[in-house]
């Protein structure tokens with residue numbers, strides 16, 4: 001007899017490494033731990049094909065990939081925001097996804113369709129095809145909760161009639177969120193992306209379930225609140241399946257060796273890693289201030305320096321998703337003599353560092369971070385406490401979770417409304433993290449959470465079991481459908 005073909009899960013990835021990397025880890029786990037085939041579907045627009053291919057190159061044999069063809073977006077008004085572009089792109093790609101779903105499951109039956117944030121327009125397609133539709137959330141439980149409240153706020157509202165979220169958002173089990181801490185797009189109902197967010201949030205009730213890249217003990221009370229609501233049928237079940245952290249490939253690139261070789265020469269637990277993610281950009285003045293602060297802190301540092309922003313926009317990813325400033329040398333913007341004066345204890349690298357390896361390195365003791373969710377999980381998985389430096393998207397909300405709820409991060413004092421941090425506050429935050437009493441508390445909490453995170457994802461741990469439960473449902477659904 002021919003072996004029965006494996007049931008296939010189709011995973012639709014929104015553009016961007018922050019989406020693709022954890023979704024690919026989910027596909028890997030479904031294949032390796034739970035006996036599925038998987039097809040990861042990426043898009044052509046707003047994507048970097050080479051970067052996508054690099055992430056997808058190390059997948060198990062039962063994980064395949066497909067790329068949907070480009071769709072036209074040129075009718076959108078100029079200067080349309082990144083969020084709007086993403087929502088429109090995913091929506092317009094649905095006919096291509098539909099076509100692919102007809103063929104992709106190949107010899108095996110389609111067991112489920114998983115979309116991620118920006119992609120829930122695909123849920124009705126899952127329903128049409130008679131397969132479970134799940135949302136993979138490369139973010140916190142808290143953000144699911146915020147989205148859910150957004151839908152509730154507009155429940156019964158007339159089309160086009162929008163309401164503002166309250167000044168302080170108090171959600172079950174969540175850290176209270178001040179207005180300024182709400183993610184971009186959620187703070188102002190006249191922002192064009194607000195309407196898209198409301199529509200996205202309204203589709204949540206129709207999902208068969210959510211898979212969240214978090215773990216129970218990171219946001220325990222929110223997770224419990226969702227459990228209660230799932231038991232009452234008030235909201236689809238929300239499963240914590242993380243933390244998914246990219247497994248680093250075995251071959252090291254030459255530029256990675258620079259950072260790692262330098263770290264090898266530093267004492268254990270002595271280095272603060274400074275990075276603002278794939279899109280974070282500081283102003284010219286803030287870059288200089290940060291440099292001075294690192295210098296006067298007296299501590300060792302590894303700083304991933306990106307091109308400063310000249311227009312006050314701290315997200316360097318342009319509307320087309322590319323970073324057009326990548327040709328210039330960001331190190332040229334550092335203060336005169338800085339590199340020379342700090343060369344015995346600091347390394348500044350241009351643009352990119354092998355972050356997962358840097359955080360896992362024994363020399364690394366702290367992370368001054370923009371609080372992107374992947375960076376956050378990578379830091380927690382490596383027992384590295386943080387200094388929060390949120391810039392855009394949902395980073396300010398993540399910073400609130402990390403400082404006020406989880407206690408694994410310190411917040412530097414901000415000197416101006418626009419978030420500017422003066423050099424003495426940079427130095428004070430670094431010293432506090434490395435030497436202070438508050439620093440000791442966050443270091444202890446980071447140690448504890450690392451153990452919890454490792455347990456969560458280990459076989460039979462809570463996140464492993466949650467995914468096993470979902471996998472069991474999908475398989476049972478196929479049997480019932482036979």
Ligand code: UDP
Nearest residue numbers: 018277278279304352353355372373374375
């Ligand atoms: N990253 C990296 N090197 C860098 C900057 C970022 O490897 O110099 C990786 C990082 O490890 C993480 C991802 O890029 O996996 C960034 O995702 P995150 O959600 O933290 O932030 P975003 O870049 O989406 O703002």
